[in-house]
Amino acid sequence: MKSLKEQLLQAGLKATPNPKAQNEREAISKKKITETIIHQEQRNFCEECQQVRPDVELYYHRNPTTEAEWICVKCADRLKIADSFRQTAQSDTSIKRMFRREHGATRPADEFKSVKPQKTKTEVNGNR
């Protein structure tokens, strides 16, 4: 009689060659990379027009015409993505408080206070 562990292992091995499952895993890992980048550095590359722009922000929109999430103001306006979908205020334009949307209302910069956390000096403990 096979143990439960063996049965699970067999089921797992059978599921692995499924190409759909592989695609899903890729999508997840891509998301993880994006999240890491957010915390590390400023993003200024628009995924929609493929250009470096000073006003690129992250939008969690539901616009079916694009899969881009990091989008410049020009493209966001063109795609009619409301500013309420914007998640960040990390661009140079936002930092200078010059960020302004043509399409709809612009969210106030105060709503994005958590975006730029100040680095806290961590004490190095030499005594072990």
Ligand SMILES: [Zn+2]
């Ligand atoms: Zn763009």
